[in-house]
Amino acid sequence: MLTKHMHWDADVQRVYARHREYRDNHLAISGSQLRPLVSAVPGSGTILAVSGTTTSGSLRPGPNIVLAVLTELTFDDRNAMSNARQVESFGVPWEESYGYVQAVKRGDTIYLSGQVAHDGTELVAPAPVNDAGLVTDVANMGEQLRQCYANAAQLLRRFGASLDDVVEEVIYAIDVDAADAAAGPVRKEAYGRPDPQVASTMIGTPRLAFRELLVEVKFIARV
Numbered sequence: 001m002l003t004k005h006m007h008w009d010a011d012v013q014r015v016y017a018r019h020r021e022y023r024d025n026h027l028a029i030s031g032s033q034l035r036p037l038v039s040a041v042p043g044s045g046t047i048l049a050v051s052g053t054t055t056s057g058s059l060r061p062g063p064n065i066v067l068a069v070l071t072e073l074t075f076d077d078r079n080a081m082s083n084a085r086q087v088e089s090f091g092v093p094w095e096e097s098y099g100y101v102q103a104v105k106r107g108d109t110i111y112l113s114g115q116v117a118h119d120g121t122e123l124v125a126p127a128p129v130n131d132a133g134l135v136t137d138v139a140n141m142g143e144q145l146r147q148c149y150a151n152a153a154q155l156l157r158r159f160g161a162s163l164d165d166v167v168e169e170v171i172y173a174i175d176v177d178a179a180d181a182a183a184g185p186v187r188k189e190a191y192g193r194p195d196p197q198v199a200s201t202m203i204g205t206p207r208l209a210f211r212e213l214l215v216e217v218k219f220i221a222r223v
Contacts, residue, residue: 084106085104085105085106086104086105086159087101087103087104087105088101088102088103088155088158088159089101089102089103090102090120090151092118092120092121093121094209100113101113102115102155103155103156103158103159105159105223108222108223109220109221109222109223110156110159110161110165110219110220110221110222110223111219111220112152112155112156112218112219112220112221113218114170114172114216114217114218115148115149115151115152115155115216115217115218115219116144116147116148116151116208116209116210116213116215116216117143117144117145117147117148117213117214117215118147118151119147123210123212123213124143124144124147125140125143125144125147126140126210126212126213127140127144127212127213127214128212129211129212133211134211135174135175135211135212135214138174138175138178138214140214141173141175141178141179141181141182141214141215142182142185142186144213144214144215145171145179145182145183145186145187145214145215145217146186146189146190148215148216148217149163149186149187149190149217150190152166152217152219153190156219156221159221159223160223161221161223163190163191163192164191164192165221165222165223166191166198166219166220166221167198167199167220167221167222168198168199168200168201168219168220169198169199169200169201169217169218169219169220170200170201170202170203170217170218171183171200171201171202171203171215171216171217172202172203172204172205172208172215172216172217172218173202173203173204173205173214173215173216174204174205174206174207174208174213174214174215175204175214176202176204178214179202179214179215180202183202187200
C-alpha cells in the first residue's frame with residue numbers, strides 16, 4: 001500500500017460511501033471509474049493509493065478493504081498542513097501583560113518558552129531577596145529547577161508528547177555554580193535516565209523575570 005497524507009473530510013467520506021456501493025455489488029473498480037467520484041473533493045486529482053487486493057491497476061473489493069481512495073493534496077493544502085500551529089498557555093497574568101504563549105507546535109516541532117518555578121500564579125520555592133532586590137540565598141535552586149521540568153512536562157502532555165521527546169534545552173541561571181550542582185540529579189530524575197539524551201546548554205544571567213527566580217529552562221521537542 002502506498003501511503004501519503006490523507007485529506008479526510010465529509011467529501012471524502014461520501015467518496016468512500018460510493019465505493020462501498022461498488023464493493024457491495026462485487027465490482028472491480030478501476031482508476032478511471034473512481035476518478036469521477038473524487039472530482040468534488042477539494043484538491044483532488046490524482047488517485048494515489050487503495051487498500052485491498054489490486055490486479056492490473058484495478059481494485060477488487062473485499063472484506064479487507066479499509067479505504068478505497070486517497071487524493072493528492074494540492075500544494076496549498078500541504079503547505080497549510082505543515083504550517084498549522086497549536087499553542088498552549090497556563091493562563092497566568094504575565095502571559096497577557098508581556099504578550100506570549102507558553103508553547104507553540106509547528107509541524108513536528110514543539111517550542112517551549114522558558115519555564116520558571118511557578119504553580120499557577122504562585123512562585124515555587126522563591127529565593128529570599130534583600131531590600132535592594134538582590135537574591136541572598138540560592139539554596140532553592142534544585143527545587144526551582146525541578147518545578148521548571150514539571151511545568152515543561154505538563155505542557156508537552158497537551159501535545160501528546162513528553163520529556164522523552166525533548167531534543168534541546170537551555171538553562172538560564174543567576175548562579176551557574178549552584179545550577180550546575182543541582183542540574184545533574186534534577187535533570188536525570190526528570191528525564192528518567194542517568195544519561196539524558198538531550199542537547200543542553202547552561203547560561204549565566206544577572207537576573208530573571210521575577211527577582212525571586214533562580215533558574216529558567218527553555219525546551220525544543222520533536223514528535
